[in-house]
Amino acid sequence: MIQDIFPYRLDHAFRDREPEPEDCFFSFRGGEVLLRVSEDGSRRIPVFHDLGMPFAEVRRLAVFLFCVDGVTVYLLRQQGDVLPEREGMQYLPLRELDGILPGWAYFAGATALHLAGWYERNVYCGRCGGVRAQDRGRRSLSCPDCGDTVYPAIAPVVMVAVTDGDRLLMTKYGDRPLPQWVLVSGFVEAGETLEEAAEREVFEETGIRIAYEMIEAMRLSEKAFW
Ligand SMILES: [Zn+2]
Known part of the structure; x- marks a missing residue:
């Protein structure tokens, strides 16, 4: 990575x-x-x-x-x-x-x-249209007119290795030019735990309900990805 x-x-x-x-x-x-x-x-x-x-x-x-x-x-x-x-x-x-x-x-x-x-x-404030300024001491931008503050957004993702014996569930996207087989993955939604996101994504993408004793955060290796 x-x-x-x-x-x-x-x-x-x-x-x-x-x-x-x-x-x-x-x-x-x-x-x-x-x-x-x-x-x-x-x-x-x-x-x-x-x-x-x-x-x-x-x-x-x-x-x-x-x-x-x-x-x-x-x-x-x-x-x-x-x-x-x-x-x-x-x-x-x-x-x-x-x-x-x-x-x-x-x-x-x-x-x-x-x-x-x-x-x-984020040059302009999404609330009042003012020009945001860099805050001191932290990575954030604030609007001097209304005080609205924004921080860099990140988008947590889960990737799920679903196994059945010694078989691993892989998928292909039907709507993207991505030729290789990939693990099920997706963005975590607001209010969701990582485990709930894993369950939902697997069901949405494959129709399979997963059973698990423990879901481990899976670290992708370059070999797995490429
Ligand atoms: Zn503002």
Whole structure:
């Protein structure tokens, strides 16, 4: 899984910290990430001198994301216009981060893209239309006009390994271009326990009522997924 970056560790603790030139800066155009591409084809996450903009502008756009082993990572928030590509700087699919150094780049990029989407969708207050502002000391955005506060949303999912003797129940989606067999899975609904979500999803997708003594959270391996 992409979060398996040991011995590195991604530290999510929010910090009120101004960016420094040696920090890393993620910037996105849709699902693509802006990377520094050297003449030999090697890629890396940009630092300040790759961006080609005044540092005051970087500070205006930057929002703290997280730290990974002493490296501080920022998001350059963009509204409407995106940073243009320039020589040695290209927007590339997020997958391009897989395999480049440092070893945590892909996981960091996926996490940054998740947060970038949340920031983009929450520029304006959904209650009164005011412009939200970053709160100090925590990952949240508040409306100065009505006080409404939002936090990054996550969507818990269950994946269920249903067994019958030595057989494992697998499914194929009828409405998606996904050729491989997969385990039953689905989102947890509001007010549901993980176990209840597992029971409901298996019944909804296969019509089978599961009986269990214990449902274990199943950790997907890359082998199982790919
Ligand atoms: Zn408001």
